[in-house]
Amino acid sequence: xxxxxxxxxxxxxxxxxxxxxxxxxxxxxxxxxxxxxxxxxxxxxxxxxxxxxxxxxxxxxxxxxxxxxxxxxxxxxxxxxxxxxxxxxxxxxxxxxxxxxxxxxxxxxxxxxxxxxxxxxxxxxxxxxxxxxxxxxxxxxxxxxxxxxxxxxxxxxxxxxxxxxxxxxxxxxxxxxxxxxxxxxxxxxxxxxxxxxxxxxxxxx
Numbered sequence: 001x002x003x004x005x006x007x008x009x010x011x012x013x014x015x016x017x018x019x020x021x022x023x024x025x026x027x028x029x030x031x032x033x034x035x036x037x038x039x040x041x042x043x044x045x046x047x048x049x050x051x052x053x054x055x056x057x058x059x060x061x062x063x064x065x066x067x068x069x070x071x072x073x074x075x076x077x078x079x080x081x082x083x084x085x086x087x088x089x090x091x092x093x094x095x096x097x098x099x100x101x102x103x104x105x106x107x108x109x110x111x112x113x114x115x116x117x118x119x120x121x122x123x124x125x126x127x128x129x130x131x132x133x134x135x136x137x138x139x140x141x142x143x144x145x146x147x148x149x150x151x152x153x154x155x156x157x158x159x160x161x162x163x164x165x166x167x168x169x170x171x172x173x174x175x176x177x178x179x180x181x182x183x184x185x186x187x188x189x190x191x192x193x194x195x196x197x198x199x200x201x202x203x204x205x
Contacts, residue, residue: 099188102143102144102187103187103192106140106143106145106185106187106192107192109136109140110185110193112136113136113137113140113147114182116133116136116137117183119133120133143187144186144187144188144189145185145186145187146185146186146187146189147183147184147185147186148183148184148185148186148195149177149180149182149183149184149195149196149197150177150180151177151178151179151180152176152177153176153177154173154174154175154176154177155174155175155176155177155197155199158191159184159186159191159194159195160177160184160194160195160196160197160199161194161195161196161197162197162198162199163181163196163197163198164198164199165198165199165200165201166178166179166198166199166200167200168200171202172200172201172202173202174202175199175200175201175202176199176200177195177197177198177199177200178197178198178199178200179197179198180195180196180197180198181196181197181198182195182196183195184196
């Protein structure tokens with residue numbers, strides 16, 4: 001056979017052998033490693049579908065009733081708490097309003113009460129003026145008015161206003177009220193006017 005015949009017998013296209021490090025070799029080497037990743041993905045999808053099926057299961061009538069009862073109970077508890085807070089606020093505002101109104105009236109009556117006291121110190125009250133004075137003092141006491149400040153009681157800067165220092169006979173245990181220029185006034189235990197007094201100090205007596 002001639003050389004020309006051999007040339008025609010050789011295949012024209014031959015598949016190139018894979019070269020080490022080429023893309024084909026890389027893909028062939030990576031393919032087995034991708035199989036576990038596919039298994040994990042299938043497992044995750046299976047779990048998600050299973051969870052979705054569980055959530056999609058309809059609730060029983062008992063469960064629905066229990067949820068409804070719990071929801072309505074929570075609503076009632078919230079309404080009860082809101083009403084209790086509202087009632088406390090209304091009661092507090094009413095008490096403050098009443099107390100403020102009484103205090104305003106008492107403050108307006110203080111000059112009248114002072115005049116009655118001055119008249120009583122000057123002479124004994126008689127007749128209709130005595131009856132009016134006693135009724136006025138009774139009504140103000142009913143609403144918590146209390147007059148304080150007497151000679152001989154310990155001086156207390158919280159309720160007394162010292163106008164001057166003066167001597168006082170006898171042994172003193174501490175600063176003492178020696179004279180009362182104007183009685184103090186309390187309303188329901190709260191000082192609304194301090195007693196104006198003269199004070200005797202043991203060191204100066």
